[in-house]
Every structure is written in structure tokens, then in C-alpha cells.
Amino acid sequence: MPTVTFTPNLQRHVDCPPQHVEAASVRAALEQVFAGNARARGYVLDDDGALRHHMIIFVDGAPVRDRRGLGDAVRQDSSIYVMQALSGG
Amino acid sequence: MRTHILVGTRKGLFTIERRRKRWKIERADHLADAVSITLRDSAGEVTYAALDHGHFGAKLHRRVGKKGDWEEIGVPVYPAKPEGLLDEDSHGREIPWSLKKIWSLVPGHEEQEGRLWCGTLPGGLFRSDDAGSSWQLVESLWNHPDRKQWFGGGADWPGIHSILLHPTERERITLGVSCGGVWVTHDEGASWNVRAQGMRAAYMPPERAFDPLIQDPHCVVQCPAAPERLWAQHHNGIFRSDDGCESWVEIEDAQPSSFGFPVAVHPHDPDTAWFVPAVKDEHRVPVDAKVVVSRTTDGGKNFEVLRKGLPQEHAYDLVWRHALDVDSSGDLLAFGSTTGSLWVSEDGGDHWETVSEHLPPIACVRFAE
Numbered sequence: 001m002p003t004v005t006f007t008p009n010l011q012r013h014v015d016c017p018p019q020h021v022e023a024a025s026v027r028a029a030l031e032q033v034f035a036g037n038a039r040a041r042g043y044v045l046d047d048d049g050a051l052r053h054h055m056i057i058f059v060d061g062a063p064v065r066d067r068r069g070l071g072d073a074v075r076q077d078s079s080i081y082v083m084q085a086l087s088g089g
Numbered sequence: 090m091r092t093h094i095l096v097g098t099r100k101g102l103f104t105i106e107r108r109r110k111r112w113k114i115e116r117a118d119h120l121a122d123a124v125s126i127t128l129r130d131s132a133g134e135v136t137y138a139a140l141d142h143g144h145f146g147a148k149l150h151r152r153v154g155k156k157g158d159w160e161e162i163g164v165p166v167y168p169a170k171p172e173g174l175l176d177e178d179s180h181g182r183e184i185p186w187s188l189k190k191i192w193s194l195v196p197g198h199e200e201q202e203g204r205l206w207c208g209t210l211p212g213g214l215f216r217s218d219d220a221g222s223s224w225q226l227v228e229s230l231w232n233h234p235d236r237k238q239w240f241g242g243g244a245d246w247p248g249i250h251s252i253l254l255h256p257t258e259r260e261r262i263t264l265g266v267s268c269g270g271v272w273v274t275h276d277e278g279a280s281w282n283v284r285a286q287g288m289r290a291a292y293m294p295p296e297r298a299f300d301p302l303i304q305d306p307h308c309v310v311q312c313p314a315a316p317e318r319l320w321a322q323h324h325n326g327i328f329r330s331d332d333g334c335e336s337w338v339e340i341e342d343a344q345p346s347s348f349g350f351p352v353a354v355h356p357h358d359p360d361t362a363w364f365v366p367a368v369k370d371e372h373r374v375p376v377d378a379k380v381v382v383s384r385t386t387d388g389g390k391n392f393e394v395l396r397k398g399l400p401q402e403h404a405y406d407l408v409w410r411h412a413l414d415v416d417s418s419g420d421l422l423a424f425g426s427t428t429g430s431l432w433v434s435e436d437g438g439d440h441w442e443t444v445s446e447h448l449p450p451i452a453c454v455r456f457a458e
């Protein structure tokens with residue numbers, strides 16, 4: 001099962017422990033996490049459901065390219081890291 | 090010992106002068122304009138101020154003599170992007186081929202009259218041979234395929250903030266890039282290699298933490314007397330190189346914190362360096378709300394916490410990467426903060442004098458003749 005891990009910096013605002021999910025895309029993986037942790041959604045996605053400007057998601061070490069649709073594929077053993085992009089300062 | 094300090098702020102360039110053993114604000118230039126970096130040449134003749142006008146773009150101004158008029162001069166201009174070229178960063182964002190900010194400005198070697206090097210956002214290095222009147226992009230770096238791995242640190246686009254000219258090997262130049270690691274040329278810019286082996290990035294997934302291309306050295310300095318020794322204040326701590334950037338060693342357990350932006354190295358003693366620590370990245374305030382400078386005199390084995398003359402309660406000053414400087418004697422230091430405080434020490438940091446607590450947010454502090 002893919003694992004979703006959140007930046008430690010987010011833990012200051014909302015508790016987001018690493019979580020195993022059943023998903024084939026980044027979007028599906030996040031939706032599973034947010035289904036049980038609704039507050040986390042607004043910290044990662046904007047009102048439009050796109051990845052926030054100064055957030056970044058890595059799948060197996062590579063940044064996702066589809067920041068709006070989050071359609072990047074994930075494998076059964078993928079590691080998904082939701083991080084702060086340093087562009088935010 | 091230098092007698093002037095140039096202070097670039099969010100609202101102008103301020104010149105501080107030492108008179109009767111006290112440091113006083115002597116004049117304000119470019120009042121109300123943001124100064125991203127400033128420089129006075131080693132002869133004390135020509136002063137430069139890079140302005141960031143926001144809506145109206147980045148500009149560069151020059152003044153000859155201490156009483157002359159400022160003139161707007163050329164800015165680095167990126168070439169037109171070749172038609173059909175896809176130039177995206179690793180996050181999938183199209184990289185603009187357009188000047189966003191002038192972030193670093195250093196003179197060439199003494200015999201290279203009129204030469205300047207300029208580091209910019211979104212990542213271009215430029216060279217001028219006519220004191221800033223015209224600029225040439227260093228294409229070998231801009232066209233390097235690994236440049237696309239860079240990304241912004243503190244801004245939307247990557248930038249070159251540290252430019253270090255080797256004092257004896259005239260063709261060797263070292264760059265610090267946020268976020269793109271440390272880059273070195275041995276042929277005056279004809280070719281470049283990333284040299285950030287050993288740096289660590291906790292803001293990346295574990296499998297990429299030691300990737301040299303994504304490191305965020307906030308500031309890199311080189312000891313003039315021992316140029317194989319470099320220090321880096323990195324996003325994730327303090328790093329030292331003893332072999333001219335071939336490798337970097339993390340200095341752990343620096344007190345009171347290893348997070349910060351600036352670093353200064355003693356010009357004659359490579360084991361002595363100064364830092365301005367803060368609570369790490371998600372907070373960015375002084376530890377326990379006390380402004381301190383940390384100093385090592387043994388290459389990072391130990392750190393002294395210097396606080397005499399600095400505010401020790403409810404102080405929330407942050408010091409940016411260009412806002413700490415040491416002069417050529419190694420005794421005179423100055424630093425300025427985001428809350429507009431400016432401090433000077435004439436004894437290597439043991440004691441500090443407050444020059445002002447009311448300047449605009451300070452971006453850069455530079456000693457000058």
C-alpha cells in the first residue's frame with residue numbers, strides 16, 4: 001500500500017501521522033487521508049482543490065507534475081511525501 | 090579598520106559612518122525603494138545599489154565618488170528563450186528567462202578594473218567588464234542541464250546569493266545557490282560542477298536528502314587567508330568544507346541553534362566564524378527571544394554565545410543572509426535585522442553597540458571605505 005507522509009512542519013498546525021492508503025493516484029491517496037482528517041485538506045490544497053502554491057508532493061522522490069489535478073500515478077509500494085516548498089521562504 | 094557601513098533596506102540605502110568612536114547614520118539614498126544588495130568597490134570610489142521596484146522590476150544604480158549623483162545603469166538581461174524550448178523546473182513550472190531580482194554583486198579581482206559579477210533570480214550569473222554599464226550572461230551555467238533541478242528558496246525562483254572569487258587561483262569561482270547547492274568553476278566560468286557532497290536537506294524525502302543539486306545553502310563564505318576552507322549556513326544547519334568544496338561536513342549541536350541565514354568567516358583565521366542563530370525553519374525567531382551571535386574559534390567544535398549589548402528579552406529580530414559582515418581586520422562586525430536594528434562590534438563580537446533600532450527591514454550590510 002502506498003504511504004503518505006506529511007512534513008513535520010505541518011504537525012505544528014494539524015496532526016498528520018503517516019498513513020497507508022489504497023490508491024492509484026496522488027489525488028486518490030490524499031482524498032483517503034482527508035476523509036479521516038478533514039482539517040488537513042485546507043493546509044495542503046487550496047479552495048480549488050489544487051496543491052497550494054508553496055507546497056510540494058514527491059512520489060518516490062520525484063515531484064508531482066500535475067499540481068492541479070494531482071493525477072500522477074502511484075504504485076502499491078510508493079512513498080508519497082507532502083512537503084513545504086522552500087519557495088515559500 | 091573600515092569606517093563606513095552600507096545598509097540596504099526595504100526603504101532605502103543608508104550609509105553609516107564612524108565618527109568620534111561612534112557609529113552614526115550619515116545619509117539616506119533611494120529613500121522608499123527596496124535595496125536588495127549594495128556594493129562599494131575596494132578603492133571606495135564607486136557605489137552600487139540594486140533596487141527592487143516590484144511592479145517596475147529590478148534596477149541598478151551607480152554613484153562615482155561619495156558626493157556624486159546616482160545614475161541608473163544597465164541591468165542583467167536574459168536572452169530570449171529559444172522558440173520551442175521547454176524550460177521547466179523540477180516542479181513542472183516554466184522558468185522565466187527574465188530578471189526577477191539582483192541578489193548578489195561582487196567586484197572582480199583587483200587588477201580586473203570594472204569587472205563585476207552578479208547573481209540573480211531566476212538563477213542566472215552575469216558578468217560586467219564596464220562597471221555595470223552592460224552585462225553578459227554566463228551561458229555555460231544557465232545552459233547546464235542540472236540547472237533545471239534548482240528551485241526557489243525563500244522566493245518562487247532559484248537564485249545565486251553567494252559569489253566567491255578565489256584569492257590566488259584567478260579562474261576559480263564558487264557560487265551558493267538557493268536551492269541548487271554549491272557550484273564551482275576552475276576556468277572562470279567556462280564549465281561548472283556542483284560541489285555540495287555532504288550537505289543534507291531535511292525538507293526533501295529521505296531518498297533525496299543528500300542530493301547535491303537540491304541543497305539550500307543560505308550563505309557561503311570563504312576564508313581569504315585559507316581559501317580551501319569554506320563555511321555554509323544551510324537551511325538544515327552549519328556545514329564546513331576543508332577541501333575547497335570537494336566535500337562538506339555538518340557541524341552538529343551548534344548552540345543555541347544551527348539554523349540561520351548569514352555566516353561570516355574571519356579573514357585571517359579559517360577556524361573562526363560567526364553565525365546569527367534562530368529557531369529552525371518553521372519559526373524563524375531568536376531562540377528564547379534573545380538576539381545573540383554564535384562564534385566558533387576552533388572550526389566548529391565549540392560555539393560561544395555572544396550577547397553583550399544585544400537585546401535579551403522579547404526580541405524577534407531575524408537576520409537575513411547578506412546582513413552580517415566582517416571587515417578585513419576580523420575585529421569589526423556588523424549585522425542588521427528584519428525589524429530594523431543595526432549592531433556593530435569592534436572586538437570580534439564580544440561587545441555590541443546599537444547603531445539604530447528604527448531602520449526599515451534590513452536586507453544587506455556591507456563594510457566600505
